[in-house]
Amino acid sequence: MPEFADEAEVTIVESVASHNTEYHSLVARHNPDVVASAGSNAAYLANTLSVPVIGQPVTxxxxxxxxxxxxxxxxxxxxxxxxxxxxxxxxxxxxxxxxxxxxxxxxxxxxxxxxxxxxxxxxxxxxxxxxxxxxxxxxxxxxxxxxxxxxYSKESARQMLREAIEAGRNRLSFSPVQSASAEHEQFVIRSPLMREVANLAQTYALSSGAVLVEGESGTGKEHITREIHRHSEYRDGPLVAVNCGSIPNELFESEFFGYVDGAFTGSRRGGRRGLVEQANGGVLYLDEVGELPPTQQVKLLRVLQEKRFRPVGGNREIPVDFKLIAATNRDLRDAVSSGRFRDDLYYRLNVFSLKLPPLRERPEDIEAMTQHYLQRYAQQYRLNTDLDLLYQAVAIDFLRYPWPGNVRELQNFVERIVVSRISCPDEELGGEQVQRILPELHQRVTGTDANGGSLRDQEEEAIRSAMQKFAGDKAKVAQYLGISTTTLWRRLRAMTQTGEEKPTKFSSNTQSR
Missing domain, CATH: 3.40.50.10660 (PrpR receptor domain-like)
Incomplete structure (x- = not known):
């Protein structure tokens, strides 16, 4: 390790890789760019984690x-x-x-x-x-x-570390056009739904065809875009992000295609490179693409068809080669049917399609993301506290909350919790404190959903159903629901104490385990 001290920070985690170890929590805690292991451990981790895994060779x-x-x-x-x-x-x-x-x-x-x-x-x-x-x-x-x-020999360990450092460098080779906070953001997933999405994203990255990413606001469309960029043949080029809903119609051409010197009154001396030219050799990410007005749709379609454009005031066309990723929280098919979105542009964008499920449909990700952001904000605000206890205080409420703002909302909630602990680090975080810090949780939980059912009742019914499904095996139930076994025990005890659950219902199976 001292040989590579100037090139990487290496943390040793002693463990035997198996289903009994929660490696996603370890990854969330240590936030590595790459994981290095050997033999069966490396094979298991490569099939389990979303971060790159480098195996130690045996020559x-x-x-x-x-x-x-x-x-x-x-x-x-x-x-x-x-x-x-x-x-x-x-x-x-x-x-x-x-x-x-x-x-x-x-x-x-x-x-x-x-x-x-x-x-x-x-x-x-x-x-x-x-x-x-x-x-x-x-x-x-x-x-x-x-x-x-x-x-294993020392030389094979050196080779593994060299490969791991190179893989880490490749993972961090982001474009300067991205924000600094995006050089450190981690794509945290645990649910089968999102693992399938991530696998599809890596597959679609191998093609130069456009990718349409659909999902509610805050579901992680920009995260998945960075994953595609990282795995594509355009990885060495820039990732240029454009919010299509924020560009006024009169500025669209100059922003997208740039302009030459003296193109119009007030233009910058020497001209300006447009977003399309900036993305040459890389990825052009069009966020909120459904917000483009018809006139802008036509101009964008021409560039996608011909892979060349002409700057405003210019007399020659410039060829470009980039991978296009478009994202929307609207139903573009419905927009095409109603005439609000061109069908020819839709089919240009929808060569490959990814649909990101909302956070409420993937509870397994809630725990992993919460722990990840707890660790991140605790480091950012230099808060020294027991993060496991902090998570347990909100775990049940987080599980049954519908998350209308998805991942972005969860991130905001966690930051609010961490900041609140700075002023009262020794105060026990209980129900009243959680309600004071996160009133949205309480308002949603005590209400009813669109189907008229109490969200608390839905969560308890989910626990009952899972207990029956897995014959009272609490470890499997907790894994299935995406919560810890400690959280499950607390919730079952609360259900028993309030008379909502008979204490002997699962006794025949739970006592034997």
Whole structure:
């Protein structure tokens, strides 16, 4: 690590990757640009996290050198290596016994649990004198009194860190036209709905075709745009964001296409590059594209069709190449049907389509985002407090709140909570304090939704339904609802105390777990 101190900040998190560890919370807490791990841990994390995961390589030289060291301890060596499912071992393992003149027992595994099982079986059946493997296997073998040789070399660790640093640099290579706060914003997701959206975004990024992003205000359309930009072939170019609803009709051409020197009275000396030219080689992001008036729609359509434009007052056309991403919180199909939006422009924009679900439809993301912003604002305002307790104080209210402002509203609520703690850091945050700080929560929760049902009743019915669905397994229920098991216990206790839930309803299953 000291070798790379000037290039990166490295935090060590000791853990065995499994379903029992909440890695999304760890990512939200540490906010890494990239995660580095090895073997089955790296494979599990790569399939679980939204941030890049770099795996530590194991070279043939690493294996041979580790086995040579093991031969000095015992003639019979047990070797443990990670091997993805349905993949045969490499040819090296077939020739190792003859190459090194050793009695070799090779164990391959695809998960940490499988590695532990194979180790325990080897200890029971063969009483090994020496084990060669990754850190987790070596640690387990040492606890059984078996000598161990670590499989990974220092050079492979250096290679992993070099690749991780490069991946982190690529992730942070934002355009200067973006705001400074956007060089540090993290795309935090946990729900299956948003994971599917993120996967589609990465797929659509591989094409030069336009992407239409639809969703309510505050659902994260700009976040997903940055993800597409980061994974596209235009990643080295700028990301130019335009709010289509804020450009007056008379300024549209000069803003979009720029102008040459002396194009009109009051024009800047030397002319000006328009937004389209600024986006050349990168991504042009049109926010609120549904707000474009018909005259502006025609001019935009021509640029998209011909990939060239003429600045105001100019006599030559300038070719451009960029990826277009358009976003809207309106139903463009309805706007096309009513004649408010050109159908030919709609089909130009809608080569690929992404629909972002509102936050109320993805409760799994609420906990992850709340913890992420708690950590972020606590650091920003230098607040030293127990963030887990702070989250637990609002968890239930946040879960049942309908979030009309979506992610942007949640972010604002969390900042308000953190700032309120600065003046009263020792005050216990309870129901009355939450209502005072966030009156919107109380007003919404005590009201009814459009269907006439109490939001509190809806949440309690969701808990009852989940408890039945998972036969009283509180861990699975909490994961399904997107809340912690502690929060679930508190809510069940509150339901019991108010007589809203019979205390023995789930006792047969919960007592046995």
């Amino acid at each position: 043939d030289t690493d294996i041979i050198e580790a086995l040579a060291k093991a031969c000095r301890i015992a003639g019979r060596v047990h070797l443990f290596t990670y091997q993805p499912e349905n993949m045969p071992p490499g040819r090296l393992f077939l020739s190792l016994p003859e190459l090194l003149d050793i009695d070799l027992v090779h164990h391959s595994y695809s998960t940490s649990g499988e590695a532990n099982e194979r180790l325990q079986l080897a200890i029971a059946e063969d009483d090994p004198q020496v084990v060669v493997g990754p850190s987790y296997t070596c640690h387990m073998a040492e606890q059984e009194g078996v000598a161990t040789i670590l499989l």
